[in-house]
Amino acid sequence: MDQSPTSDMNLLKQQLEYRKRLMDKINEIHSADNLNTILLHIKDSIAALFTAQRITIYLADAKRNLLISKVLSGTEVKQIVVPISDASLAGYCALSGTVLNIKDAYNDHELKMISSNLKFDHSWDQKTGFVTKQVLCVPMKFQRTLIGVIQIINKQNGTPFDDTDITYALELGTSLSIAIHNIYRLQVTTKIIRQRSRYNYLLDRNILDDKSIEKASVHPDVAKFGLDAVLMREYKVPREEMAKALSLFFGTEFIKYEPAAPAMEEELLKRIRPDRLMKEWWVPYKVENGVLYIIMDDPTDLGRQDMIKFIYPEYKRISYVGAFRDDIQSYIGLFYNRGASLGSGGSIDELINKLDATDEPEIEQESSKVSEQDSVIVQLVNKIIIDAVQGKVSDIHIEPYPGKEDVIVRTRIDGRCKVYQRIPYKYKYAIPSRIKIMCGLDISERRKPQDGKIDFKKFGPLDVELRVATVPTAGQLEDVVMRVLASGEAALPYDKLGLTERNSKVLMECINQPYGLVLVVGPTGSGKTTTLHSAISVINTPETKIWTAEDPVEITQRGLRQVQVHPKIGFTFAAALRSFLRADPDVIMVGEMRDQETAEIGIESSLTGHLVFSTLHTNSAPETVTRLLDMELDPFSFSDAILCILAQRLCRRLCDCKQEYQPDRKELEDIIMEYGVEAFKKTGINPADIRLCKATGCPKCGDSGYKGRLGIHELLQGTDEMKTLIKRKSEIEAIRHQAINDGMTTLKQDGILKCFKGLTDLKEVRKVCIK
Structure with a gap:
């Protein structure tokens, strides 16, 4: 029976209303300025448009081949992640790019008729208590690029989705795809523009x-x-x-980290946890003239500014200044570790007072009583390490004494030791035992040395490693020395090494040779590894394959293939060198030539087309030659291989508070005598023009007059004349004389020249070198 004209009119009217509502949604989509507005504000109205119970909008993650729900009707499940594959309804829709119109999701036969692997995951219904019946899945694509999938679930009247629903769903999917693509493109463009202006x-x-x-x-x-x-x-x-x-x-001040910064008010710090500050990259810095200063990595971030105003409502004026993230992290550690946060348990004096307040333990029971649960000892050791890291300490020395003398804790800063703290004698076993527990050593063994490593992020708030050595001392005691490793630091730029013009030029020529041997020598802690990495950074390019063997790996560079040696399991420097030769290297760096075998392989490698860098523990560049020859190396091979030997020391750098003065006649004569009268004449320096600087002291340098260190160097070049002397196994004086004729300035001469520039003083130079 034919439908009446009235019913036809009603149907047409419904379709027009449906169409109008759809166009309203599409206009709403295209007028939105961000993705959240598109997806969240219209989710319920889209479900209502199709008279459906629920809707899910998935966006595609092409890299991981996943669909991730960005909109979910209902509150039972927060997010759904499904793979783009034929094993799920939405996944199959995304994979095939076709519409899925399922009448009954629980009907396996209906699903298998579409794809043999297709199935409905019933677990979602079991979790939510919702029963899925009809499912309409429509792909969202923009110019063949998959944007996502719209999944509409359950018509409210229980009927299947019809052709009209499919048509409108496809139209909606197209509009969403265009809008999402345009917003993403706009965000990327805006980001690039903002980065460029930054x-x-x-x-x-x-x-x-x-x-x-x-x-x-x-x-x-x-x-x-x-x-x-x-x-x-x-x-x-x-x-x-x-x-x-x-x-x-x-448009703001940009500050750097200063360990001597004034303490922040504890009441202000208590209002926010340090771990939250670490995530949000800001910290209260100081209060001055009623203004609260906040350090931020982005001082223009309005969202964080509003939050800070909420945390500190009493401050009508808040000034936001910029800083690097690592400096912000250092300030957070500095401010909170002065108090009782970040696991330190309080100041060092408060912790020692706690120790004094406890009963004196029996010495025989001391080691067995120390465990992870001894909270004050744990806090004390953590505090020592945290203060050391923040104070730029290189080594921590724990020194117990027999009888009732206090345990002395000394720290080495800029190459000089100073007393950090005295701890009651009754804990002279507990502290070394705690440190041994942290690095997995045997706390019952006190008769022989042990060594290990502490990964401090397991015990405290700082991501730092420490190399630990225990040494048995008189009275059945143990000294502990902890070296703070510069974990993951970047290489120092070559122009920051402080080389003289001649030394810089010669070293640069040597590191750009296709093969040969470059040695950096000096005592432990003289900056040899830093210099090697700075040199290698110059030739670290994608065209050059560079292998390094180190113990430990302290400085990391992208592009280097860095290897940590493990002598205890037989993986020595020599073994690493052998393996490198089979791994197609252009450049090899070996941490140290400790023995004849390593030296021989290194020289052999340099003679077979590889550029080899290494270090050695010797006092000067000329002494290095005789030291290697004493290892019974072949002098002919060694002379052919050597490009240059750089000896170096580190001495303390004068702080900016230094005071300039003109030396008197007697001091000038002494300086010229130390430099060498004939050598000084060759410098062309007029003695009357010489100005020196002396240390004074200020809060910035802790009243020491020194801040940081600088290198002094002597560079022996492998000239033809030098190679001839090496082949003859000449005496050290002949080698030194030839090196000076080749243009070498000795360590002391280099140090004196840097005194003339006001970088350091003669006292510091004399402390680290003789000639």
Whole structure:
């Protein structure tokens, strides 16, 4: 029987209303300015449009081949993740690019008729108590690119989805795809524009280019360390230049970390946990003239500013200043570790008072009583380590004494030891035992030395490693020395090594040779590894394969293949060198030539087309030659291999508070005598023009007058004349004389020249070298 004209009119009217509602939704989609507005604000209205109970909108993650729900009707499940495959309804829709209209999701026969692997995951219904029946899945695509899937579930009247639903769902999917694509493209463009303006200062000075910023922005470390840090590390942007660029961009002061910064008010710190500050990259810095100063990695972030105003409502004026993320992290550690946060348990004096307040334990029972649960001992050791790391300490010395003398804790800063704290004698066994527990050593063995490593992030808030050595001392006691390892630090730029013009030029020529041997020598802790890595960073390019064997790996560089040796299991420097030769190297760095075998393999490698870098523990460059010859190395092979030997020392650098003065006649004569009268004449320096500086002291340097260290060097070049002397196994004086004729300045001479520049003083130079 034919339908009446009235019913036809009603149907047409319904379709027009349906169409109007759909167009309203589509207009709403295209007027939205961000993805959240599109997806969240219209989810319920889309379900109502199709008179459906639920809707899920998935977006595609092409890299991981997944669909991730961005919109879910209902509150039982927060997110659904399904693979793009034929094993699920939405996954099959995305994979095939076709519409799925399922009448009964529980009907396996209906699903198998579409694809043999297709099945409905009943677990979602079991979790939520919702019963899925009809399912309509529509793919969202933009120019063959999969954007996602719209999944509409259960018509409210229980009927299957019809052709009209499918048509409108496809139209909706097309509109969503276009809108999502355009918003994503706009976000990417905006991000690039903002990044470019952020680094305008660097771009204008050709320190960076657009391509470098684009590459760095997709680096996996950006999320953790920030784009600024990645650019400084990967593209060698100087820290000072980056700070200037960001200061200009943000229009604020940009500060760096100073361990001597004044303490922050404890009441302000208590309002927010340090772990939250670590995640959000800000920290209260100081209160001055009623203004609260906040350090942030992005001082223009309005969202964080609003939150900070909520936390500190009493401050009507809040000033936001910029800082690098690592400096913010250091300030958080500094401020909170002065109090009782970050697991330190209080100041060092408070912890020692707690020790004094406890009963004196029996010495025989001391080691057995120490465990992870001895909270004050745990806090005390953590505090010692945390203070050392924040104070830029290189070594921590725990020194117990027999009888009732206090345990002395000394720290080495800039090469000089000073007393950090005295701890009651009754804990002279407990503290070494706690440290041994932290690095997995045998606490019952006190008769022989042991060595190990502490991964401190397992015990405290700082991600740092310490190398530990225990040494038995008189009275059945043990000294413990902990070296703070510079874990994951970037290489020092070559121009920051402090080499003289001649030394820099000669070393640069040597490291650009296709093969040969370059040695850096000096005592432990003289910066040999830092110098090697700085030199290698110059030739670290994608065209050059570089292998390094180190113990431990302290400095990391992208592009190097770095290996940690393990002598205890037989993986020595010599074994690593042999394996490198089978691994197609251009450049090899071996941490140390400790024995004849390693030295012989290193020399052999340099003679077979490889550039080899290594270190040695000797006092001067000429002594290195005789030392290697004493190892019974073949003098002919060694002379052919050697390119240069750089000897170095580290001496303390004068702080900015230094005071300049003109030396008197007697002091000038002594300096010239020390330099060498004939050698001084060759420098062309007029004695009347010489100005020296002396240490004074200020709060910034802890009243020591010194802050940081600088290198002094002597560089022996492998000239033809030098190679002839090596072949003859000449005496050390002949080798030194020839090296000086070749242009070498001795360690002391280099140090004196740096005194003339006001970098250090003669007292410091005399402490680290003789000639």
